[in-house]
Amino acid sequence: MIKNLKVKSQPNFISPELATLTEKYFSDKDWLFEEKFDGIRCIVVSKNGVVNLYSRNHNKLNQKFETLLESFKKQRSKNFIIDGEIVAFEKGITSFSKLQQVKKEKVSVYFYAFDLLYFDKYDIKDQPLIERKKLLKQKFRFSTKFRYTPHILKNGEAFYKKACKKGLEGIIAKRKDSKYLSKRTRNWLKFKCSNRQEFVIIGYTEPQKSRIGFGALLIGFYDKGKLKFAGKVGTGYDFEFLKTFSQKLKKIETNKKLVFAKIPLKNLHFVRPKYVCEIAFSEWTKDLKLRHPRFIALRFDKPVKKVVKEKR
Numbered sequence: 001m002i003k004n005l006k007v008k009s010q011p012n013f014i015s016p017e018l019a020t021l022t023e024k025y026f027s028d029k030d031w032l033f034e035e036k037f038d039g040i041r042c043i044v045v046s047k048n049g050v051v052n053l054y055s056r057n058h059n060k061l062n063q064k065f066e067t068l069l070e071s072f073k074k075q076r077s078k079n080f081i082i083d084g085e086i087v088a089f090e091k092g093i094t095s096f097s098k099l100q101q102v103k104k105e106k107v108s109v110y111f112y113a114f115d116l117l118y119f120d121k122y123d124i125k126d127q128p129l130i131e132r133k134k135l136l137k138q139k140f141r142f143s144t145k146f147r148y149t150p151h152i153l154k155n156g157e158a159f160y161k162k163a164c165k166k167g168l169e170g171i172i173a174k175r176k177d178s179k180y181l182s183k184r185t186r187n188w189l190k191f192k193c194s195n196r197q198e199f200v201i202i203g204y205t206e207p208q209k210s211r212i213g214f215g216a217l218l219i220g221f222y223d224k225g226k227l228k229f230a231g232k233v234g235t236g237y238d239f240e241f242l243k244t245f246s247q248k249l250k251k252i253e254t255n256k257k258l259v260f261a262k263i264p265l266k267n268l269h270f271v272r273p274k275y276v277c278e279i280a281f282s283e284w285t286k287d288l289k290l291r292h293p294r295f296i297a298l299r300f301d302k303p304v305k306k307v308v309k310e311k312r
Contacts, residue, residue, distance in 0.1 A: 020190065032129070036163075040085065043055075043082070049078040056302070068146070080118055088102070129177065156191070173191060201249075202218050203258070205232065213246030229263060
């Protein structure tokens with residue numbers, strides 16, 4: 001156990017630390033490197049043996065991922081808070097799209113723990129990350145459903161290249177001696193193999209020819225409180241999504257123009273900014289539009305107003 005810990009009452013939730021996107025990949029003995037999962041961020045809170053799973057914006061996930069609860073209830077300690085990611089696999093690689101199918105079909109889900117924030121009666125957020133991870137590994141019984149996230153030291157560049165070659169989303173670099181901060185920091189950095197981020201759905205175009213539902217989604221992001229148009233996305237949808245989501249879009253149509261920019265498209269419809277989606281793309285253009293965008297999935301773990309262009 002880490003020495004000189006202070007007793008502190010357990011909070012009901014701790015907002016997660018968020019990583020900053022970077023393209024400056026490096027190796028450094030003062031950093032550790034973990035796989036970046038393509039899943040749902042989850043804060044696990046066990047208080048007197050009562051376990052709750054929360055998304056990063058404090059939405060309860062117990063009902064959707066109830067198969068994970070038993071692994072946490074079986075732990076010796078009944079009071080802890082763990083940070084990690086809920087994932088599902090497709091061909092050996094974590095897949096957010098696969099995770100969205102949990103309610104429709106039998107999809108196996110898993111929790112990867114990568115940080116320990118509270119244990120027994122101690123708040124350990126101010127302890128060095130490397131010590132928090134050691135305690136996490138020592139004090140919990142891991143299983144098929146509840147897994148420890150391994151890391152490597154120093155050799156970040158080689159680990160990143162290996163991850164991209166394997167087809168992973170990327171890696172996370174973390175400063176070994178850093179405290180846990182409930183905000184976006186540069187103590188945690190994202191090395192992404194491809195460009196992906198969340199966008200607000202602000203409208204859609206009408207379908208053409210044999211297409212059903214809608215033609216493309218119009219997407220945007222917030223900049224100083226105002227919505228900016230980022231382009232249209234016409235690929236990545238299956239038949240079922242086109243059919244069902246178009247019905248939801250029609251219910252939230254608005255006559256209000258949501259962005260000031262001219263959108264050179266015909267037969268477009270604006271919708272109230274209610275839904276967030278994740279988009280893969282090749283690059284940003286000079287006028288901040290996406291090149292070669294592709295729809296990945298809807299996201300329900302991030303508030304609409306928090307969707308901004310990721311800084312590098």
